Amino acid sequence: MIFTAIRSRPTLSEMKESEAADPRPYHHGDLRRALVEAAVRLVEADGPGAMSLRAVAREAGVSPAAPYHHFKDKSELLDAVAHEGWEKLDLAFQTARDAQTSPPDRVRELGVAYVRFAMTHPALYRVMYDCSRDKADMPAHVRENEESAYRRVKDVLISAGADPADEVGLELATIACWCAAHGLAEMTSFRQFDALKAELGGEDAFLRGVLSHVGVFAKGLQR
Amino acid sequence: MIFTAIRSRPTLSEMKESEAADPRPYHHGDLRRALVEAAVRLVEADGPGAMSLRAVAREAGVSPAAPYHHFKDKSELLDAVAHEGWEKLDLAFQTARDAQTSPPDRVRELGVAYVRFAMTHPALYRVMYDCSRDKADMPAHVRENEESAYRRVKDVLISAGADPADEVGLELATIACWCAAHGLAEMTSFRQFDALKAELGGEDAFLRGVLSHVGVFAKGLQR
DNA sequence: CGTCTATCTTAGCGCTGTTCAAATAACAGA
DNA sequence: TCTGTTATTTGAACAGCGCTAAGATAGACG
Numbered sequence: 001m002i003f004t005a006i007r008s009r010p011t012l013s014e015m016k017e018s019e020a021a022d023p024r025p026y027h028h029g030d031l032r033r034a035l036v037e038a039a040v041r042l043v044e045a046d047g048p049g050a051m052s053l054r055a056v057a058r059e060a061g062v063s064p065a066a067p068y069h070h071f072k073d074k075s076e077l078l079d080a081v082a083h084e085g086w087e088k089l090d091l092a093f094q095t096a097r098d099a100q101t102s103p104p105d106r107v108r109e110l111g112v113a114y115v116r117f118a119m120t121h122p123a124l125y126r127v128m129y130d131c132s133r134d135k136a137d138m139p140a141h142v143r144e145n146e147e148s149a150y151r152r153v154k155d156v157l158i159s160a161g162a163d164p165a166d167e168v169g170l171e172l173a174t175i176a177c178w179c180a181a182h183g184l185a186e187m188t189s190f191r192q193f194d195a196l197k198a199e200l201g202g203e204d205a206f207l208r209g210v211l212s213h214v215g216v217f218a219k220g221l222q223r
Numbered sequence: 224m225i226f227t228a229i230r231s232r233p234t235l236s237e238m239k240e241s242e243a244a245d246p247r248p249y250h251h252g253d254l255r256r257a258l259v260e261a262a263v264r265l266v267e268a269d270g271p272g273a274m275s276l277r278a279v280a281r282e283a284g285v286s287p288a289a290p291y292h293h294f295k296d297k298s299e300l301l302d303a304v305a306h307e308g309w310e311k312l313d314l315a316f317q318t319a320r321d322a323q324t325s326p327p328d329r330v331r332e333l334g335v336a337y338v339r340f341a342m343t344h345p346a347l348y349r350v351m352y353d354c355s356r357d358k359a360d361m362p363a364h365v366r367e368n369e370e371s372a373y374r375r376v377k378d379v380l381i382s383a384g385a386d387p388a389d390e391v392g393l394e395l396a397t398i399a400c401w402c403a404a405h406g407l408a409e410m411t412s413f414r415q416f417d418a419l420k421a422e423l424g425g426e427d428a429f430l431r432g433v434l435s436h437v438g439v440f441a442k443g444l445q446r
Numbered sequence: 447c448g449t450c451t452a453t454c455t456t457a458g459c460g461c462t463g464t465t466c467a468a469a470t471a472a473c474a475g476a
Numbered sequence: 477t478c479t480g481t482t483a484t485t486t487g488a489a490c491a492g493c494g495c496t497a498a499g500a501t502a503g504a505c506g
Contacts, residue, residue, distance in 0.1 A: 031484085052462060063486050065465080070484095074463065133412060147415075168432075171419055176436035179406030180399065187402055189356060196394055209391075213399035214437050254453085275493060286455050288495080293453095297494065 032070040034060045036080045043081060043123045048130070053077065075131075079142050082131040085124040086145030092117045093152045103160040110156050111181045111211045112204065118185030125185065153177050180214040255293040257283045259303045266304055266346045271353070276300065298354075302365050305354040308347040309368030315340045316375045326383040333379050334404045334434045335427065341408030348408065376400055403437040 038059035042051045053074045054064045071077040096113035097106065118125040131142060154174045158164050162173060184207065187193070197206040261282035265274045276297045277287045294300040319336035320329065341348040354365060377397045381387050385396060407430065410416070420429040 053464090054462065064463085065487080066485055068464075129409070133409065168419070168422060172432045173436055175407075175410065175416070176403065176433045179410055179433060180403045180437065181406070182409060183402030183404070183406030184398075186352070186356065186405060187398065193398070196391070199391060209395045210399045210402060213396055214403065276495085277493065287493095288456080288497095289454055291495075 031060065031062065031066065035067055035070060035077065036084065039077055039081050040084055040124065043127055044121065047123050048078075048127050051078075051081075078127055079131055081124070082128045083142050083145055085121065085128040086142065086149060088121065088124070089114070089117050089128075090145065090149050090152065093149060097152065097156055103156075106156055107160045107177070108208060108211055110153060111177065111184075111214075112207050114181040115185045115188060115207050118182075119188055122189065129182075150174065150178065176214060180211060184210055254283065254285065254289065258290055258293060258300065259307065262300055262304050263307055263347065266350055267344065270346050271301075271350050274301075274304075301350055302354055304347070305351045306365050306368055308344065308351040309365065309372060311344065311347070312337070312340050312351075313368065313372050313375065316372060320375065320379055326379075330379055330383045330400070331431060331434055333376060334400065334407075334437075335430050337404040338408045338411060338430050341405075342411055345412065352405075373397065373401065399437060403434060407433055 035056055039051055039056045042055055042059060053067055056077065057064050057067055060066075067077060071080070092113050093110065096110050099106070099109060101109055132146060154170060157170065157173055157177070162170050164170065188203070188207070193206065197203055200206050200209055258279055262274055262279045265278055265282060276290055279300065280287045280290055283289075290300060294303070315336050316333065319333050322329070322332060324332055355369060377393060380393065380396055380400070385393050387393065411426070411430070416429065420426055423429050423432055
């Protein structure tokens with residue numbers, strides 16, 4: 001068997017003492033994890049379109065049918081990829097929030113961090129949004145991460161002076177934040193703006209320039 | 224031949240007196256047009272993912288290979304679909320611009336019209352953006368329409384009081400407008416916000432509430 | 447009328463997502 | 477340690493996809 005050669009991984013008994021997290025790694029060790037990692041690798045390398053289930057299986061060194069015992073669908077695998085993405089985004093958010101900046105600036109820098117994330121992981125970012133958009137029946141764990149990032153924006157807004165009592169206003173402001181950042185994230189890749197970026201002296205200046213038109217980014221919160 | 228039965232269309236000689244626009248309609252009448260229309264129909268009906276070239280050919284009543292004499296690629300057909308979309312959007316913009324509203328409100332209403340378009344034609348809207356995003360080598364006619372819509376936003380901003388001399392500022396404001404509207408367009412489909420929409424008394428109120436956080440939408444232009 | 451060219455078809459390649467029965471590896475209990 | 481059960485993986489197969497190549501056909505043009 002080719003397989004025993006590939007699997008230079010811990011056996012079940014060995015795994016149990018290191019990390020007994022997931023149900024049970026069998027033949028492969030932890031194929032589910034391996035598949036997600038391979039998928040992320042392929043998506044980031046060649047774009048979401050190039051990520052076929054068969055290619056992922058190939059990358060992981062298993063047969064084309066193997067993934068179907070860990071994901072009912074291709075879309076379920078993509079959900080897992082998106083999940084990974086939301087976790088990375090949340091990490092970027094934490095870093096931005098903890099940076100040494102005044103609360104109002106912190107709001108804007110959160111926006112910049114968001115857009116920067118989208119630019120650093122464009123394909124992953126696209127998968128994240130396609131997953132969120134396509135399904136009314138969004139899987140719980142994706143929704144969870146998405147809401148966690150959403151809440152983080154809201155928290156920064158509050159710390160920047162938003163009134164937590166004005167629930168509706170706060171909600172609208174958070175959405176406006178997110179909309180502007182998401183919109184900007186999808187636009188920055190357009191070559192059209194290269195000249196403008198140069199004129200402003202770099203990409204960050206461009207981002208800040210656009211975001212400063214959004215009230216909450218520009219001057220904290222006052223409705 | 225099945226074919227002669229399907230073709231109850233003007234022959235070449237008949238066409239020449241009505242509209243001699245495109246190179247030459249041969250066997251089918253004007254297959255190129257028929258394919259684009261079929262494609263738009265399929266996209267709007269079943270989403271962009273369901274639009275296969277073969278399905279389009281089937282819908283138009285021709286063989287799977289026929290489209291390749293009018294489009295070198297599937298992506299080229301999608302470009303044509305996107306083109307159709309940008310034209311529709313531009314039409315919606317004209318209507319919004321000509322409505323009886325004060326210039327500052329006109330800016331916001333342009334945003335609302337944009338988002339409404341995206342909600343009315345969600346699949347078409349997605350095709351439009353996927354086309355714009357995917358290619359650095361965006362086909363000229365798509366880019367053209369895109370820029371026409373972009374310019375329309377800028378014009379409304381000027382008519383609302385923006386300083387045409389401040390080119391950079393105007394550009395940034397236009398982009399901010401577009402970003403917020405595009406971001407909002409992609410978010411409104413999220414079920415998450417249904418409660419909030421209800422609380423605000425409808426979708427339009429929700430849209431205006433979010434857009435009012437963007438400086439240019441809220442109060443015309445002052446930088 | 448014959449020739450020519452654009453248009454369309456038929457057939458086929460390799461790829462995809464997905465299903466199914468059969469094989470295999472790990473575990474549980476004797 | 478052997479046995480049966482179950483989770484995991486494979487191999488083969490299906491329909492559908494984008495796309496190509498070669499041949500048929502219909503209209504345009506001399």
